[in-house]
Amino acid sequence: MGELLLNTPKRNQLLKDGPPVPTRCQILGRGAYGTVFKAIYRDCAVAVKIIRAHAASTLHNESHLLNLEHRNIVRLLKLESAVQFGLVIMECPRGQCLQRIVDTLALPLMHRVLITLDVVAALRYCHSQNVLHLDVKPTNILVALGIKSSGVGNFSKVKRSYICKLCDFGSSIEMGEYCARQDPINANGTLRYMSPEALRLDSLSEASDIYSLGITMWQLQARRLPYHMLDCNETIAYQVVKHELRPDNYHQLKILALDSPSNSDWNFVNGNNADVTYRKANTSARRNLNLDPSYTAGRDLKKKHRRNRLALHFDSPAPEPSACLENAYSKLYKSCWVSAPQSRLSSFQLKHELELILCRSNKIV
CATH class of the missing domain: 1.10.510.10 (Transferase(Phosphotransferase) domain 1)
Incomplete structure (x- = not known):
């Protein structure tokens, strides 16, 4: 229901035009450089990741899977690339x-x-x-x-x-x-x-x-989620490296969260309401x-x-x-x-x- 058909003409179209307009049932996940869809390849249910061409290093990295065969690793079935997009076709167990x-x-x-x-x-x-x-x-x-x-x-x-x-x-x-x-x-x-x-x-x-x-x-x-009290990745990176912060240090996380600019009135004083949306969007990172x-x-x-x-x-x-x-x-x-x-x-x-x-x-x- 709604899976992409990965025959040769369809794959060529995806490599040229990129992801289709998705339906809810098609999408399995989204990442920084591409989207993963349900698909059919050689009469089997698979997952296909459609990657933008500017993320060429990601395609190169995915190619490491070609030589890996293990019961605890998702199997790579095919990898294709073109000028605009690349395809990574993988097994998709239920x-x-x-x-x-x-x-x-x-x-x-x-x-x-x-x-x-x-x-x-x-x-x-x-x-x-x-x-x-x-x-x-x-x-x-x-x-x-x-x-x-x-x-x-x-x-x-x-x-x-x-x-x-x-x-x-x-x-x-x-x-x-x-x-x-x-x-x-x-x-x-x-x-x-x-x-x-x-x-x-x-x-x-x-x-x-x-x-x-x-x-x-x-x-x-x-x-x-790790460091769930903090929104700022820069703060997390600094604290992990310099002060050995780990996600179980709730006392230190609470102190950092109170000191974080996102928990002050700075953005409202400066008329920046975008931070309100940002904090709402990141509620899941702290919940x-x-x-x-x-x-x-x-x-x-x-x-x-x-x-x-x-x-x-x-x-x-x-x-x-x-x-x-x-x-x-x-x-x-x-x-x-x-x-x-x-x-x-x-x-x-x-x-x-x-x-x-x-x-x-x-x-x-």
Whole structure:
């Protein structure tokens, strides 16, 4: 219903004219350099990202997917480019991005661990192929639903009906490749998840992806967007690099939010009403994702049905985890976001510690 048909004539038209006038059912997502649509390619349901030609580096970065084949990575089927636009055609499993799931459900610890293990597996494979993703965040993790998956490694008693796939390689680079980032505020990637070395425009490594994963792990637990009290990316970048600000430092975030120009009368004194619109547009960057009544007014029934459908995939057979296990999870993500890259957990260490939590939470001998 409403999918783009990606036969040769249609692809040539898209490469020349760009995205069609979208309908609501067609669009899967929007990014800084393009829009992702539902589509049909060779009789299969796919996703197609239509990228503007001036974002040639994004197309180059997406091409890193051509040599990657892993169960936890969205598969690239075809990449085409022309003078005006480029097309990235990818598999499109049935499911939702992790951000929408976090918006809807409070995930049990067991599933937060399983999701993180999937992403760790994807990153370990990318790194083994000399590719850094550099934009790990919940909106770039697709949760494919209805897929029977039994266990992680030797944990055969842990069962689930989903698998997570890392997607959107538009910010990826090959290890050792020069990364032309002149300004971290406008760089590829998402500033609120970027490591201090990325913000300083230093050389990047596997540890840069681990940092972003640590921020994502925190978000799965806290159900808030990173630095949700702050609107100003420049402030966030400065505080992360110079003062080691992290999203769990609520006291410091509150102080910074009170000192922020967006919370003063400066714009009104200067007659600038645009800031009012800006703050309204960025309410989602600060809101608590715990589905408070004011946010769900008028949408309760629809959201309840969606929540109930999703909850079927994220039931936990284990009892509620102890505070000790939650603290162990918190300790892990904090070990991923320390400032010095060499002091962060490696992907191997992170995998091992996550499996220990999984073992303890399910009392697997």
